[in-house]
Amino acid sequence: MTTLPETTNRKLGLVIDLDTCVGCHACVISCKGWNTENYGAPLSDQNAYDGAASGTFLNRVHSYEVQPLATSEMPHPAAQLIHFPKSCLHCEDAPCVTVCPTGASYKRVEDGIVLVNETDCIGCGLCAWACPYGARELDAAEGVMKKCTLCVDRIYNENLPEVDRVPACVRTCPAGARHFGDFADPESNVSKLSAERGGMSLMPEQETKPVNRYLPPRPKDQMDQPEQIDILAPFLEPIVEEPKGFLGWLDKALEKI
């Protein structure tokens, strides 16, 4: 059924730290690798080796330049570069689920993961139209809708060592910018992180109630602000203003010549 469950027992999702992400795209590659080799139709590429390459990905990293507004104290603030990984946010009010005509899209009651039953999908694309985040992509080779499964075939997989029972993107991130956990539990790592750092929802006005949270970048050092002095500056200031002793005599003698 493509009606949404009233509540889910758990709310599994990701915290993505925009302060820490270095934009290496390792999560993109590990996601593509795992999800091509495991559950569901592989993520195909078209024209991979010529000029018009395109393919299906469940996770993509955008990069944004954010230009802070100039103020009287900060006439020329430096722009910030922020890398921005984006995958399915496993929304509580997922609009992609309710529009599905076949019942292929569903949200699981047990953990809140939004999945596609690929044998029921007719590839109409309406769920991708309904998603504001671009989290769903119709695979050009298979003709079915692909989306992030939160690596449902890893997180419960007892054949894997326990350390690997997290989504591939989380496991691979070299910067530790991605965290996986249960948002329904206020004591979980993700709930605490999100509470501490002001985790935000994307496009809250779309009223999709995303489960995934993004941690905003921390304020940057402002080296370009004229009045700002480094905290180490007092230690680096010249101790002797005027040369004394022999150097003082030499300085004066040379001046007189």
Add this chain to the structure above:
Amino acid sequence: MHPAPSVIVFTTLSGLGFGLLFWLGFGLPDVSGWVAFVFFAIAFGLAVGGLLASTFHLGHPERAIKAFSQWRSSWLSREGVAAVGALVTMGIYAAALIFLDVKLAPLGWIGALLSLATVYATSMIYAQLKTVPRWKTSLTPALLVSISLAGGALLAGQVTFAMILLPIAAVIQVIWWVRGDGALSESGTDMASATGLGNIGQVRAFEPPHTGTNYLLREFAFQVGRKHSMKLRAIALGLGFILPLLLLFVPFGHVLAFLAILLHLIGIAASRWLFFAEAEHVVGLYYGKR
């Protein structure tokens, strides 16, 4: 949104076909025998042809039968159920009328209302999408239903109804365009809310996630030049509504009627192309495309 020819052909033709079925169901015109056969053949040809065209954009058309299952939640499913209901009901009504010369009037009324419900369900597929602010309005069903009824009246030779409905549809069309032009900025969704970075400063897309194109850009990031859009709007309004209306005032014959319908169809196809091509999906914001 990408203006896929299959979807434009589908909504244009089936809208007109179901519009004609609506009038035929109410016995307007009150036809029987071979004349009824021709009318119903045209109506079914348009409606079914449109529905078939819509399956061309499916990834797995062979599973289309599954799309009838989720009518409780999905407008696309409701559209399918209503369309089959309308076609079956009107099929029985038409067969009785043509071959048995029996007019099952109540069946015709039910079929007419189901035809109207089909067009409404089609329009709600678009009007429900919060992700496309231009479509997310009750004006969208008003537009598609009024065009279907006006076109149907034109095709059914209901001159008086067509004279009333064509101007109504034209006015809704213009209001829909004017509202639509400000819809994205009214919606409150912009790059700041998309990225959550707006409180730091002005957000600009610096580097896309991929060097090539992808499904999202092909499907959602279509943009039309404003100059062309204005020209096309004039064509849609002139051919779709104004010229057919003027033709209704001159002494009406089969040749002029055919011309009026042909102009109307071309105009509505232009309007429908704009319906998709001008629609801004908010996912474009992540690519800095708006």
